[in-house]
Amino acid sequence: MHESRLRVLSSLVLAGGLSMATTAMAADYIQAAGSSLVFAGSYQGQAFTGRFPGFSTRLTFDPAQLATSRLDVTIPLASATTANKDYDEQLRGDAFFDARKYAQAHYVATKFRSLGGGRYAADGTLTLHGISKPVTLTFTWAAGAQPVLSGKATVRRLDFGVGSGDWADTSLIPDAIAVSTKVVLQAAK
Amino acid sequence: MSLRNSDERWGAVSQGFHWLIVALIVVMAYLGLTMVDLPNTPHKIAVYTLHKSIGISILALVVLRLGWRLYAGRPQRLTGIPTWQSRIASATHAALYVLLFAVPLSGWVVNSSTGFPLHWFNLVNLPPIASKSDALHAVVRPLHEWLFWTLIVLACVHAAAAIYHHLFQRDDTLARMLPRNWLRAPSTDRESSHA
Numbered sequence: 001m002h003e004s005r006l007r008v009l010s011s012l013v014l015a016g017g018l019s020m021a022t023t024a025m026a027a028d029y030i031q032a033a034g035s036s037l038v039f040a041g042s043y044q045g046q047a048f049t050g051r052f053p054g055f056s057t058r059l060t061f062d063p064a065q066l067a068t069s070r071l072d073v074t075i076p077l078a079s080a081t082t083a084n085k086d087y088d089e090q091l092r093g094d095a096f097f098d099a100r101k102y103a104q105a106h107y108v109a110t111k112f113r114s115l116g117g118g119r120y121a122a123d124g125t126l127t128l129h130g131i132s133k134p135v136t137l138t139f140t141w142a143a144g145a146q147p148v149l150s151g152k153a154t155v156r157r158l159d160f161g162v163g164s165g166d167w168a169d170t171s172l173i174p175d176a177i178a179v180s181t182k183v184v185l186q187a188a189k
Numbered sequence: 190m191s192l193r194n195s196d197e198r199w200g201a202v203s204q205g206f207h208w209l210i211v212a213l214i215v216v217m218a219y220l221g222l223t224m225v226d227l228p229n230t231p232h233k234i235a236v237y238t239l240h241k242s243i244g245i246s247i248l249a250l251v252v253l254r255l256g257w258r259l260y261a262g263r264p265q266r267l268t269g270i271p272t273w274q275s276r277i278a279s280a281t282h283a284a285l286y287v288l289l290f291a292v293p294l295s296g297w298v299v300n301s302s303t304g305f306p307l308h309w310f311n312l313v314n315l316p317p318i319a320s321k322s323d324a325l326h327a328v329v330r331p332l333h334e335w336l337f338w339t340l341i342v343l344a345c346v347h348a349a350a351a352i353y354h355h356l357f358q359r360d361d362t363l364a365r366m367l368p369r370n371w372l373r374a375p376s377t378d379r380e381s382s383h384a
Contacts, residue, residue: 044238045314046306084304084321090229166231171311 026062026069029185031055032146037075037181039155043087043173050082050091057183059149063120063141066112071122071137075105095167102129109137122151128160137181149183194258196265198365203261206254207366210289213247214344221337241300242310248293255286267360281347288340294318295333302326 037052054076061069078099081088092099109124118140126135139151157163158175167173194200199207220240227233266275300307301317302325308314319325354362355372364372 044234044306044308044311046308086303086305093229169231172231172234 026060026065028188029057029059029061029147030188031057032184032186034184035182037073037179037183039177039179041157041173041177048082048084048087050080050087052076053079053081057149057185058188059183059185061112061141061147061149063114063143066114066120069110069112069122071107071109071124073107075107076103077105078103095164096162098129105129107135107137126155126160128155129162131160133159145186147185149181149185151181151183153179155179194261194263197361198264198369200261202257203254203263204366204368206250206257210247210250210254211344213243213250214340217243217247218337218341221334237305238308238311241296241307244293244296245307245309245315247289248297251286251289251293264365267362269360270354270358278350281343281350285340285343285347288336288343292333292336292340295329295336298329299326299333302329 035055035057037055038049039051040047040049042048052075056074058072059070061071077097078092080091080097080099082091090096105126105128107124107126109122111123113121113123115121115138120139120141122137122139124135124137125132135153135155137151137153139149142148142150155177156175157173157177158168158170163173192201194203217240220236220243224233224236224240227236297307297315298319301319302322304317304321306314307317319329351363351366354360355364
């Protein structure tokens with residue numbers, strides 16, 4: 001576990017160094033107000049949705065410079081909420097996020113692809129609940145003074161040990177959790 | 190035993206409804222009183238789901254039971270029972286029917302107020318009948334339990350009266366809610382005295 005954390009850390013440092021070296025090539029952005037990061041699943045066949053308040057995004061992106069683009073999202077888990085206090089207690093507790101031990105999730109993508117029609121894919125790595133696995137974010141990009149990234153991803157909760165033990169029962173909560181985000185961006189100063 | 194109710198006896202259908210609901214209430218009491226303190230695991234969810242599923246089933250059974258009673262009628266009142274006893278018995282029966290609706294309905298409202306699914310025997314999701322609300326939950330959660338205890342007290346009074354009639358009045362009150370010949374003595378006595 002320490003080793004994998006070290007590896008993540010070192011790759012972060014490496015990627016950070018890379019992005020600093022390439023800032024001249026693609027525009028740097030930070031997250032602006034009006035952004036949201038939400039998730040959706042179902043419990044006993046009834047849909048639920050939740051959100052991650054306080055997530056923060058740093059992005060280096062230019063549709064013409066995908067090779068030097070980079071997305072970095074930090075997601076606090078202790079404030080994740082479904083607006084149902086019983087669900088939230090479980091969600092933040094030991095069997096799911098274990099937010100006391102793993103306070104944040106982290107998503108870093110440095111590989112970007114154009115899907116055509118103004119759509120892009122970022123093949124990144126999500127670190128959640130102490131586990132790092134590849135997750136692909138597909139998104140559209142609306143350029144402007146405040147560009148908007150609108151994206152979707154599917155996170156397989158069991159890949160990250162979220163809902164362990166008896167909670168792994170996918171007839172209760174399916175494995176695939178839909179994540180979607182709208183990030184309003186502004187130029188980094 | 191005939192399916193329909195005769196002037197003398199409850200038929201098989203009414204008896205079936207009566208005793209099935211008695212058995213389900215016993216199961217529900219056990220589930221309801223023990224499930225609350227279970228640790229938060231999928232096992233607890235399974236027990237709650239069973240409690241909710243049986244509760245909705247009882248509600249449906251009570252609707253059918255009342256419908257059957259309206260359609261098939263009821264046995265005549267037993268002769269020789271004082272009017273005041275008949276009146277108390279009728280009032281108790283009416284109250285029991287009201288509670289057989291009120292307990293499951295209040296449970297459905299409790300569930301609705303929490304926003305939890307109502308996954309009937311893992312087959313189908315039933316809609317909420319009230320909006321999700323902590324304030325509503327704080328009222329209906331204890332109400333559900335008090336209605337339950339009222340039902341239990343009344344059911345015990347009802348059962349005690351039936352047993353009293355059987356053992357001391359030696360009439361057919363209890364025997365006619367059971368298959369013929371299960372409780373032989375009182376009706377045999379009565380028949381021989383009529384002969």
